[in-house]
Amino acid sequence: MVGGGIRNHLPLLRTLTVLLGFLVLIGWGLGSVGKSDEASGLKSDRWLWAPARSFHDSSPPRGVWLPYPNKSPNLETSSPYWLQIPLDKSSAREPQLLIFNAVALSVYDNQRLLYTYDPQAEHHRLNLFYHWNLVPLPAPIPSEVYVLLDNRDSSRPLPSIHFVGKGDIFTYFIQKDTYAFLLAGLFLFSLFVALGLYFVRRDRLHLYFALLAFCGCYASIARNYLLQVIWDQPWVSFMEHVIFPLGVYGFVNIMIEVFGSAQAGILRAIRWVLLGFVIVTLFSAIFLDMKWFGWLLSYPLLTVFLVTAGVVFHSIWSAYQERQGPESIWMLAGFFIVCTFALIHVLRTYLPMFYVLLERKVPLLFKLPFDVLSISLFLFLICLFRIIIFRFGLINEQLKAFNLSLESNVRKRTEELLERETQLRDANTQLTITMRGTAEAIASSMVLEERHLLTGTIHDTIGHALTATIVQLEAAKRLLKRDPDLALEKLDASQSLVRRGLEEIRNSVRLLRDDSSSYDLQSALKELIRETEQTTGVTIVSRINPLPDSLTTLQKRVLYQALQEGMTNGLKHGGSTRFDFSLTVSGTRLQFRLISDGLTYTPSTFGFGLKAMSERVANLGGHMAVEPGNPGCVLTLTLPFQAHAQPEEVTRG
The missing domain is CATH 3.30.565.10 (Histidine kinase-like ATPase, C-terminal domain)
Structure with a gap:
């Protein structure tokens, strides 16, 4: 177990300090870039507001207008209302009104309609944090405009309206959102590196690393205002709502792969819950009514995120207590960074009214760049890169040890082979002697076999010849007194048989010697x-x-x-x-x-x-x-x- 002294946790604190320093430095840079946002915003202390009958009102009301600073709660709820906004003279070319945080709106110059946008009529679903409306103003610039707003059954923060020139808009967006495309490029590079490692080593850690990099890449592309200039398709930024639970799913799988089965018991169950929640969120984003989809993102998602964060923290802390290695230190530090700012992201994105109240209590939150989650996620990927490098270092050490062991085994085996070669040489010498004796024995056996064969052949030949000769001699013996001439013929036949037998013996010997196949x-x-x-x-x-x-x-x-x-x-x-x-x-x-x-x-x-x-x-x-x-x-x-x-x-x- 880890002791209670702070000295035992110095590596973890040092890593956390480095990551927080990077995060503060990047956040300060992004905050400096976005300061131009404040300069172009219209001051709301001169605005007036009045309730509207419906979004289909065709002209501003003639009744009493109320000061906008005395904001009514109705302005942040679902009721439609009017805003009267005075405009100052401007030298900007092609002056425009840039309006943020508005669901459905119509802009009037007295009775004349200048601009209208209704997402329901366009079959759009909006991510209001990254959707804006650009209203062209007529020349000369009117002294005031009237804006009809409808939050469409959702509680939203008050709108932000800017009076800018059309050419300045692109400069402003490029200044504000270049970092998002830079982050998207870094995430995309990490995605390809992780996929390359996976196809080489087939380690699922690299696959989930690629999934997390994909989520970061998509979110960085979707979380910027410049995307609407390039491609005015609200669905791209709206589907960013689904990316967050998918990223949490990949994050939990990374925890499982890093810490193995020892800490992955309950995480495996949460992984399937998260996967189911991702599928439900995707289905709801496409088909569910926006009111219920907003409820799903506001409460169940927050609950799932908090439970998952608690379980993951407990698992990482348990692993950290068991072994204070680079893996547990970097994972704990990266988890702390990404989980903290993920919670801020969830409150800001899915509970905006609560986050506004929290900003009033903690002004520091207002100074954070909006896309701080992507930055913290990139820092977490850096932590994951550090773990992968550490694992490759371990593999390198294992390969070195294996190489030394292999060299030792080769040296030992070479000595055994030399010894075996000596034994084989001695055995070969002994075998040569034995083979010489065996060859002599085989030769003797062949001689005996050939003699045996020859004797059998001679026996067959002589036996046949002598048998026939005996028959002739016995006949001659009986005929010698009665018929001397016939007896003489029998004797001549016996003589021929003996000669024939002798010739047969010669033929057999010749046959044995020549082995003629003809x-x-x-x-x-x-x-x-x-x-x-x-x-x-x-x-x-x-x-x-x-x-x-x-x-x-x-x-x-x-x-x-x-x-x-x-x-x-x-x-x-x-x-x-x-x-x-x-x-x-x-x-x-x-x-x-x-x-x-x-x-x-x-x-x-x-x-x-x-x-x-x-x-x-x-x-x-x-x-x-x-x-x-x-x-x-x-x-x-x-x-x-x-x-x-x-x-x-x-x-x-």
């Missing part, structure tokens, strides 16, 4: 079937479909040796005399089927030849099965193949 499997199978029939006398029925060109040499060798091994086993172990063989293509798979007669096969552990062949088929992704026949044996193979030929290196891989 091997004609279909022709080789037909030749094997023909030789087997000639040498053994068995009957072989075959059906071989056209084979795909994409078969690899290993696949061709497996199929050839499978037929060779199957017929050898059938002759040797089953005593077969007939074989049915088919090799067909089904999709991307080869279907191999060999059926033999003879002894019915009894399932048992595969011998060397079948085991080696089963392993080779499995390595190629296929499946081999040996099943009993009826009678005999059935050997089936299913072998996948690629639909299109692949490069030799891929096939080998």
Whole structure:
């Protein structure tokens, strides 16, 4: 908590002093510029007044006129009345009467109508503080004019009438209202800066800052007399009544964004109340009767403003007590300035009769420039700029700390990477040694695999040749005594079979060594079937479909040796005399089927030849099965193949 000593609040007091000094300096400058207003005003001590029957009176009354200094309360209420205003001689070119603070009026030179304005007939709604009427005077200047005034059911202060030349009016307005356009330019610049910050950072504080700058810009443009010279549209200044509650709505949202959820509980509820009040005010300004719209601006608006100001002050003060940082100090100082002069603005604009009474008690209020609210709002925006700069400073400090932390992390990570690189280098060396050993082991395994494959091939080839040779030798043995010539033929056939087996071994070795993909499997199978029939006398029925060109040499060798091994086993172990063989293509798979007669096969552990062949088929992704026949044996193979030929290196891989 903040202590009670004034020393603890010196930063806040110093900020308030600076802001008040700026405000007094600007207000004094504007007051000096507006002094010409007093010089041109007609003195009201010679005026006379008389009540009017209605605003439609066509001539001044002939009855008794009363001195204007003895003002009746009727003059400040809704009853229409006449003013008799004497005019002095003037050397001004194109003399005019400049009349302020009049709702509906008509100006007469005796019975002649010089000027009339009725906002109801024109469908206008007026902000009387910034609306004026310019009445041209005839030449020669009459000694007196009669002004018929009607406040139209509203209590208004007494009118202010000036006797000026037409050319002097523009000089007077430029002198008096240049500051308003200067403020509008500053607010517009702040609006664009806030929108730019919002689109870059998406911080809602900048969005509400832009809303407040927009309200200040619109109010500065609408709160001047020169605007009617440029664009005579009363609705522009009249809608300024809606801008004030919209600005309060933006102000409350700024409080919420600055202080966060800790102080924003009740402010969030007030924010929605204010938004609803803005919508109601906008609707009422367009459609509601002026009497009721004036009541809405006089009492509910004042109540909402006072409640909002109290809650906002409590929230800012609580935040200030929790932490005396630049944010709470500048927000509290800016709030005090803008809230004080906003209250003066509300009393002056929406309760003018009460403000006139207050001016009589506190003459200093009369010396304040009328648009002091825009000045105080601009000072508040300066406070908000100071808070945004402070936040950017905090972000800069955080970025510096993050940068130092990042550099430290990068340095640490670099050291870890260097250490990791050393570990990887050692691991690479060890891996090289391991890979060399693995390569040697793979080479040995490949040698063993190739030997295994070679032995299987030789077994299949020699087994088939020797089986056929044994059959021929046994036949020759039986025929040697009965028919020596036929026995000799059998011996010659045995010799041919041995030679053929030797040639097959050479071909298998050559096939293993060269891995030639040009091997004609279909022709080789037909030749094997023909030789087997000639040498053994068995009957072989075959059906071989056209084979795909994409078969690899290993696949061709497996199929050839499978037929060779199957017929050898059938002759040797089953005593077969007939074989049915088919090799067909089904999709991307080869279907191999060999059926033999003879002894019915009894399932048992595969011998060397079948085991080696089963392993080779499995390595190629296929499946081999040996099943009993009826009678005999059935050997089936299913072998996948690629639909299109692949490069030799891929096939080998």
